[in-house]
Amino acid sequence: MTDVDTVARAAAAAFEATRTATDAERxxxxxxxADRLDAAADELVDLADAETALGETRLRGEVARTTGQxxxxxxxxxxxxxxxxxxxxxxxxxxxxxxxxxxxxRPLGPVAVFAASNxxxxxxxxxxxxxxxxxxxxPVVVKTHPGHPRTSRRTAELVTEALAAAGAPAGAFAIVEGxxxxxxxxxxxxxxxxxxxxxLRGGRALHDRAAARxxxxxxxxxxxxxxxxxxxxxxxxxxxxDLAAGLAGSFQLGAGQFCTKPGVVFVPEGSAxxxxxxxxxxxxxxxxxxxxxTEGFGTGVERxxxxxxxxxxxxxxxxxPVVAATDAATLAAHEHELxxxxxxxxxxxxxYSSRSELRAAxxxxxxxxxxxxHAAPGEPVDDVLPRLEAISGRVLxxxxxxxxxxxxxxxxxxxxxxTTSQHTSVGATAVRRFLRPIVFQDAPDEVLPAALREANxxxxxxxxxxxxxxA
Amino acid sequence: MTDVDTVARAAAAAFEATRTATDAERxxxxxxxADRLDAAADELVDLADAETALGETRLRGEVARTTGQxxxxxxxxxxxxxxxxxxxxxxxxxxxxxxxxxxxxRPLGPVAVFAASNxxxxxxxxxxxxxxxxxxxxPVVVKTHPGHPRTSRRTAELVTEALAAAGAPAGAFAIVEGxxxxxxxxxxxxxxxxxxxxxLRGGRALHDRAAARxxxxxxxxxxxxxxxxxxxxxxxxxxxxDLAAGLAGSFQLGAGQFCTKPGVVFVPEGSAxxxxxxxxxxxxxxxxxxxxxTEGFGTGVERxxxxxxxxxxxxxxxxxPVVAATDAATLAAHEHELxxxxxxxxxxxxxYSSRSELRAAxxxxxxxxxxxxHAAPGEPVDDVLPRLEAISGRVLxxxxxxxxxxxxxxxxxxxxxxTTSQHTSVGATAVRRFLRPIVFQDAPDEVLPAALREANxxxxxxxxxxxxxxA
Numbered sequence: 035m036t037d038v039d040t041v042a043r044a045a046a047a048a049f050e051a052t053r054t055a056t057d058a059e060r061x062x063x064x065x066x067x068a069d070r071l072d073a074a075a076d077e078l079v080d081l082a083d084a085e086t087a088l089g090e091t092r093l094r095g096e097v098a099r100t101t102g103q104x105x106x107x108x109x110x111x112x113x114x115x116x117x118x119x120x121x122x123x124x125x126x127x128x129x130x131x132x133x134x135x136x137x138x139x140r141p142l143g144p145v146a147v148f149a150a151s152n153x154x155x156x157x158x159x160x161x162x163x164x165x166x167x168x169x170x171x172x173p174v175v176v177k178t179h180p181g182h183p184r185t186s187r188r189t190a191e192l193v194t195e196a197l198a199a200a201g202a203p204a205g206a207f208a209i210v211e212g213x214x215x216x217x218x219x220x221x222x223x224x225x226x227x228x229x230x231x232x233x234l235r236g237g238r239a240l241h242d243r244a245a246a247r248x249x250x251x252x253x254x255x256x257x258x259x260x261x262x263x264x265x266x267x268x269x270x271x272x273x274x275x276d277l278a279a280g281l282a283g284s285f286q287l288g289a290g291q292f293c294t295k296p297g298v299v300f301v302p303e304g305s306a307x308x309x310x311x312x313x314x315x316x317x318x319x320x321x322x323x324x325x326x327x328t329e330g331f332g333t334g335v336e337r338x339x340x341x342x343x344x345x346x347x348x349x350x351x352x353x354x355p356v357v358a359a360t361d362a363a364t365l366a367a368h369e370h371e372l373x374x375x376x377x378x379x380x381x382x383x384x385x386y387s388s389r390s391e392l393r394a395a396x397x398x399x400x401x402x403x404x405x406x407x408h409a410a411p412g413e414p415v416d417d418v419l420p421r422l423e424a425i426s427g428r429v430l431x432x433x434x435x436x437x438x439x440x441x442x443x444x445x446x447x448x449x450x451x452x453t454t455s456q457h458t459s460v461g462a463t464a465v466r467r468f469l470r471p472i473v474f475q476d477a478p479d480e481v482l483p484a485a486l487r488e489a490n491x492x493x494x495x496x497x498x499x500x501x502x503x504x505a
Numbered sequence: 506m507t508d509v510d511t512v513a514r515a516a517a518a519a520f521e522a523t524r525t526a527t528d529a530e531r532x533x534x535x536x537x538x539a540d541r542l543d544a545a546a547d548e549l550v551d552l553a554d555a556e557t558a559l560g561e562t563r564l565r566g567e568v569a570r571t572t573g574q575x576x577x578x579x580x581x582x583x584x585x586x587x588x589x590x591x592x593x594x595x596x597x598x599x600x601x602x603x604x605x606x607x608x609x610x611r612p613l614g615p616v617a618v619f620a621a622s623n624x625x626x627x628x629x630x631x632x633x634x635x636x637x638x639x640x641x642x643x644p645v646v647v648k649t650h651p652g653h654p655r656t657s658r659r660t661a662e663l664v665t666e667a668l669a670a671a672g673a674p675a676g677a678f679a680i681v682e683g684x685x686x687x688x689x690x691x692x693x694x695x696x697x698x699x700x701x702x703x704x705l706r707g708g709r710a711l712h713d714r715a716a717a718r719x720x721x722x723x724x725x726x727x728x729x730x731x732x733x734x735x736x737x738x739x740x741x742x743x744x745x746x747d748l749a750a751g752l753a754g755s756f757q758l759g760a761g762q763f764c765t766k767p768g769v770v771f772v773p774e775g776s777a778x779x780x781x782x783x784x785x786x787x788x789x790x791x792x793x794x795x796x797x798x799t800e801g802f803g804t805g806v807e808r809x810x811x812x813x814x815x816x817x818x819x820x821x822x823x824x825x826p827v828v829a830a831t832d833a834a835t836l837a838a839h840e841h842e843l844x845x846x847x848x849x850x851x852x853x854x855x856x857y858s859s860r861s862e863l864r865a866a867x868x869x870x871x872x873x874x875x876x877x878x879h880a881a882p883g884e885p886v887d888d889v890l891p892r893l894e895a896i897s898g899r900v901l902x903x904x905x906x907x908x909x910x911x912x913x914x915x916x917x918x919x920x921x922x923x924t925t926s927q928h929t930s931v932g933a934t935a936v937r938r939f940l941r942p943i944v945f946q947d948a949p950d951e952v953l954p955a956a957l958r959e960a961n962x963x964x965x966x967x968x969x970x971x972x973x974x975x976a
Contacts, residue, residue: 050891095601115973118934120914130566133904137914137934140894142927245716249872249921401720411949419952420521423611423943430946433604442971443591443608445944450720456613456941463589463608463942470927471934472894473916475901478882481890495973500913502586502966502975 038175038218041208045144045173046224048205052171053141056484057492059201060169061108066200067160068101070192078188082154085182087321088288093154100155103162103440107169110442110462114494114505116170118471119485121498133476136486139469141171143226146219148240150231151181151323152291157459158182159189159209162440163229163254166464168206175225176209177216181324186211220244227252227468231293231459234258234375234451241454254467255454256447258375259403260297261435262425264392264418267302268410274306277408281307281381282314284434286355289320290379291327294404294435297375300392303361303385311357311383312348319353322378328353334376341368347383355379362386362395369398389417396421401449404428404435425449427458509646509689512679516615516644517695519676523642524612527955528963530672531640532579537671538631539572541663549659553625556653558792559759564625571626574633574911578640581913581933585965585976587641589942590956592969604947607957610940612642614697617690619711621702622652622794623762628930629653630660630680633911634700634725637935639677646696647680648687652795657682691715698723698939702764702930705729705846705922712925725938726925727918729846730874731768732906733896735863735889738773739881745777748879752778752852753785755905757826760791761850762798765875765906768846771863774832774856782828782854783819790824793849799824805847812839818854826850833857833866840869860888867892872920875899875906896920898929 052060071078079093086093110116117138125132145167150157157163159176167174178186190209197207210219220228220243228244228251230237237257244253265277285296301307322328335356338344343364348357356379365372365384372382386392396418405422407429409415422429427448438446444461447453457467474482484492495505523531542549550564557564581587588609596603616638621628628634630647638645649657661680668678681690691699691714699715699722701708708728715724736748756767772778793799806827809815814835819828827850836843836855843853857863867889876893878900880886893900898919909917915932918924928938945953955963966976 098600109971113971113973115968120934122910122912122914129569130908130910132910132912133901133908135910135912135914137916137932241721242716245713245721250712250716250925251921252927415952427942428944428946429948430604431948431952433947437601437604439593439601439603439606441593441603441606442968443593443606443944445608445942447942449941450722454721456723456937458942461608466927470920471898471916471918471929473899473914475899476904477900477902481886481902497586497913500580500584502584502973504973504975 038210038215038222041175041210042144042219042222042224044205044208045175048173048203049143051203052173052206055171057111057114060171061112063197063200063202064104064108064165064169066196067193068104070196071097071160071189072101074192078155078185081188082182082185085185086154086323092288096153096155099440100160103156104160104165106440106462107165107465110465111169114485114492116465117485117494119494119496121486121496123499124476135473135475136477136482137471137473138483138485140472142468142470144173144175144224145468146225146228147174147176148216148228148230148232149176149179149186151179151327152288154182154185155189157231159186160193162460162464167229167468170465170468172468173206175219177219178209178211183211217243221247223249225251228254229459229467230255232257237454252467253454254457254459256293256459257451257453259293259448259452260373260375260399261294261402261404261406262396262399263296263299263406264396264408264422265299265301265305265307266409266413268413269408270302270305270307272410275310278307278310278314280434282311284436285381286316286379287436289322290355291323291377292436294438296381296406296435298373298382298384300384300386300395303387305385308347308359308383315348315355315357317349317351317354319351320379327377331376331378331380334374334378335380337371338376338382341371357381357383359383359385362391365395366398373399393417393421399425401452402426403446403448403452404430406430406433406435408432427452509681509686509693512646512681513615513690513693513695515676515679516646519644519674520614522674523644523677526642528582528585531642532583534668534671534673535575535579535636535640537667538664539575541667542568542631542660543572545663549626549656552659553653553656556656557625557794563759567624567626570911571631574627575631575636577911577933578636578936581936582640585956585963587936588956588965590965590967592957592967594970595947606944606946607948607953608942608944609954609956611943613939613941615644615646615695616939617696617699618645618647619687619699619701619703620647620650620657622650622798623759625653625656626660628702630657631664633931633935638700638939641936641939643939644677646690648690649680649682654682688714692718694720696722699725700930700938701726703728708925723938724925725928725930727764727930728922728924730764730919730923731844731846731870732765732873732875732877733867733870734767734770734877735867735879735893736770736772736776736778737880737884739884740879741773741776741778743881746781749778749781749785751905753782755907756852757787757850758907760793761826762794762848763907765909767852767877767906769844769853769855771855771857771866774858776856779818779830779854786819786826786828788820788822788825790822791850798848802847802849802851805845805849806851808842809847809853812842828852828854830854830856833862836866837869844870864888864892870896872923873897874917874919874923875901877901877904877906879903898923
């Protein structure tokens with residue numbers, strides 16, 4: 035396997051070229067990667083299905099999502115707002131006199147990306163972290179996930195070929211494999227930021243390691259999430275059976291192996307949702323992504339089921355999907371056991387007897403990627419909505435959290451332990467993670483980057499003397 | 506002294522009110538603080554001069570800077586771009602169908618601010634960290650600096666009175682004093698972010714502590730900076746004496762107690778700057794801010810002077826300003842001793858014999874807040890400019906780094922060890938430190954924050970379906 039030091043040094047050596055490439059050039063690199071992955075979709079899907087058992091339909095969709103994401107980040111950098119170009123002209127008569135100041139964002143340097151188990155394409159070798167870092171001019175070293183090694187290697191070959199053909203510098207992209215190699219990568223002086231998608235335990239260890247370096251670096255981790263869903267009594271009364279179908283689809287999708295899987299669902303006592311749900315829960319035993327995930331699923335389900343006051347609502351054969359249920363008092367007494375994420379096809383219903391009991395139960399939740407509210411049209415939600423906003427990064431109304439659209443406005447993050455950062459790992463603003471500001475003071479126009487020259491030759495949106503100006 | 510737990514809990518209790526106050530309301534709170542500080546300027550300047558010896562002119566200017574800063578942050582939040590409001594309308598016919606997504610930034614929660622020694626107003630109780638946090642709706646608890654306790658307490662009284670009169674909630678602002686109290690504050694579960702201006706040693710300890718919490722929080726530290734200045738041979742030949750005057754003023758300003766003080770100056774061998782400098786260096790012994798700073802200054806100067814190959818160019822009486830000089834080879838052999846910040850009126854000239862030797866010497870520098878280039882008009886600077894950009898957050902041309910204008914475009918930050926973050930502590934974008942994104946999916950218009958409603962009732966710049974739109 036490739037030596038980490040060699041790869042990290044090559045990334046550092048490539049930085050000057052990736053940094054000074056134009057946004058249009060980098061967008062072309064990403065498009066070249068996307069084209070090559072699309073052309074190899076059949077082969078990639080076969081490889082990934084053999085390694086992950088996620089199925090052809092899902093995997094084909096994921097390849098398309100991945101290549102769409104690469105192209106979106108190309109559009110984002112060409113559009114140019116991401117540079118946050120800001121110009122304040124000199125004010126020589128001010129007290130004190132003000133110089134000419136021109137600010138923009140610049141790439142940090144080589145980025146380490148830790149691939150996830152559950153998205154062999156979209157959060158892996160050529161996934162959103164890689165795309166957003168490369169888009170803004172940061173070389174990338176991916177630590178692959180051991181759950182899909184052949185898919186990772188083949189994807190890396192395609193990325194490397196595409197980048198070379200598109201004129202990107204050697205060293206702008208590489209992969210490494212292995213647990214120790216991942217640690218070495220986080221420690222390497224050439225690495226300037228880490229992006230990670232994975233478990234709370236693994237993410238916490240790497241977070242602490244990045245913070246403890248002689249020169250600490252930012253760690254952008256997406257770790258774990260319980261994704262609470264609240265169903266009001268009115269919503270349950272009017273469309274409980276529909277909600278059951280939606281929940282059944284969402285928590286079993288991809289065998290429950292999504293960071294946005296609804297893990298706890300607050301329902302009124304005696305809900306129509308609960309009554310309808312058992313018939314919608316599969317009794318097969320889906321193959322999970324890795325032996326460790328299979329084991330963790332079993333352990334997690336057992337931990338919940340052992341709590342006194344927890345019922346089995348549906349499923350429960352070893353390895354099969356499971357729905358358990360409890361009441362708000364039991365949740366309050368056993369929050370540690372009941373509110374830890376169980377990765378896999380499991381969800382917990384929490385029955386509440388009143389809106390105030392619901393509100394109190396919500397106070398026990400920690401940070402989460404998403405929070406979903408199912409209420410009736412026009413129903414007042416002032417008592418629960420602020421709490422859902424306080425703990426999450428995405429608040430959904432009348433939907434299910436397992437789809438994460440890749441758009442300009444998407445946010446995939448939330449308070450600890452959902453993520454370790456104030457930035458997203460999905461959507462256009464994911465690029466902000468790998469940028470830092472720089473301001474030029476009284477610089478001659480000809481030495482400025484194009485984004486900051488007086489004539490705006492890049493034609494990008496800027497803020498000039500305090501006023502936002504379109505392109 | 507006030508109990509930290511009580512104060513932190515009060516801040517958490519105030520958060521709902523500070524969060525839901527409108528931007529205009531919070532701007533009015535800041536204006537009320539500014540008005541009250543301006544009205545008490547005489548008293549505050551007297552208090553601060555007795556505690557810091559920074560002098561009336563400087564301190565009066567600093568009060569004005571502080572109140573101007575408070576008003577600027579009010580303008581920033583009223584303008585509304587800081588919310589990064591972004592709307593993507595639903596695309597039901599897309600594959601897969603896309604929901605309606607609306608993203609904006611929201612305040613994090615209570616913020617701990619650690620005041621600096623060297624700015625008793627602008628980086629202290631009512632300084633930029635406090636102003637930027639309050640502006641966006643985060644309650645603030647300031648850990649005051651022991652170097653100016655009476656100034657801090659009096660400022661806090663004025664801030665508290667102004668906030669109460671302007672209708673801000675109790676608990677939105679408080680101070681605590683003491684070393685242990687500061688640690689307790691960083692550890693407190695109600696605190697969601699820390700802003701710090703101070704030494705590398707103290708900042709590193711708090712950074713590590715914030716990262717090690719059960720729920721880690723962001724630590725925005727501004728720690729230490731060497732602020733290199735490069736003088737080309739052409740610039741020295743044409744205006745060496747002027748540059749000597751500029752440098753003499755900059756490194757002795759405020760007795761050298763600025764985080765942006767030029768600490769190392771690269772000059773050609775036999776420079777006119779070096780020849781002219783000694784006559785411009787004071788021989789008095791300025792009173793430094795605290796006994797610890799006085800001691801650190803003496804130790805730092807001694808550490809440099811003991812290096813073989815270092816000459817004394819000017820000054821050097823105990824406690825008086827000092828200019829030392831050395832050559833690039835000595836710098837290379839003793840970078841640890843020569844490139845550590847010496848806080849106080851000290852600067853080190855590094856004589857270079859060629860442009861390539863200059864370039865190699867610049868490669869030894871770590872992250873810094875500023876980097877200054879003095880070249881002749883039209884002189885090619887491609888060989889040194891990229892290096893100055895790579896290590897710093899502000900690149901100056903033909904100026905001196907000790908003035909830091911508070912504007913929309915200012916950036917006060919840089920790679921480690923200058924700061925610990927990708928954000929600034931001065932200028933409009935300082936507010937970004939205390940915000941996190943949230944996205945609403947398929948939300949009814951009436952439950953959305955005003956910034957995201959379809960009709961844009963706030964009248965702010967937004968991005969809609971990928972296109973930046975002015976207000």
